[in-house]
Amino acid sequence: MGIIRVNNIVIYTNHGCLEEEAKIGSEYRVDLEIKADLNKSAVTDELKDTVDYVHLNKIAKEEMNVRSKLLEQVAKRIIDRIFSEIEMVEEAEVSISKINPPIGGNVGEVTIVLQETRKS
Template sequence: MDKIVLKGMRFYGYHGCLPEETKNGQPFYIDAVLYLDLSNAGQSDLLSDTVDYSQVYGLIHEIVEQRIYRLIERLAAVIADQLMLQFPFSGVDITVHKPQAPVGGSCDDVYVFVERRKV
């Protein structure tokens, strides 16, 4: 299956269960793998035969920076579900990285991975 990948999108959000997370915020990094048939776009060279990934980026930006969720599991699910609703994807894989997650010790990254597929 063909795919478009947006990797390492950087946003600042206020997601978390602790008061300081929702007050001060922190960086979030999002990876999106978008599954769709790219054969027409590969032949026509027309944007209308594919998905404008700037629109995908804009939707993810709005979700991460203008909404607040306690869990990154919920954040990832909302991103995945909205992408499936608003674009002609046969599936999406979404990874939400929270590198400054309060784990009580040294940890390079905490992330959640969700996938959605059309049935």
Template sequence: MKIEAMKISLEEMHFYAYHGVFPQERCVGNDFVLQLTLWAEVAGSLEHDDLTETISYADVYEVVKAEMAIPSQLLEHVVGRISQRLFEDFPRLSRLSLTLSKRNPPFPGEVRSASFSLEASREG
């Protein structure tokens, strides 16, 4: 068998958090939804039924949850912090794709959400 890619995805993670440019956003909070896909070297888990051969979904979630709890003005900043921490904490991780959406952003007009997406890979 030739393996083309190994991906782990956590879809529609929901958080209530305090990110935003306006002081009221950081006081009142808002709903956020996060989509995350990780590319990682986890081939050992295909042969060995052992958590040490992969990346724990629960551990990834806890990293995201911890970073979402730290208020930031910009979605870009939150996404940057989450990405950096994931690369630091999970050496098997080679690449990621992350989208963070703020539901009902506080500006005039009918907009379901505002989002920022990032695709990044591990350096060298």
């Protein structure tokens, strides 16, 4: 089993429960970690035998651009697409951070993390 991480995907979009968040938007950071068998690609040196991190980045960006009130829903959509589109992924973890959230104080970020294992 191996791990691929795609970290610090920065996206400006408009998630949140407040009306102002929908209009103004905020900066978000997405971090992905997937687990898959990377032994074959370590030998073959072929992209077709591994998880393409370009594909992971594309999924994260596309789902982040679909408005939701809660980041949990966005993370779940990202995980569902990873499992649907990339068969060799066994586990996926998605962290989404809202940078400078509007919560009435000096808070650098708020982060949610969802992790799932592929169901047989």
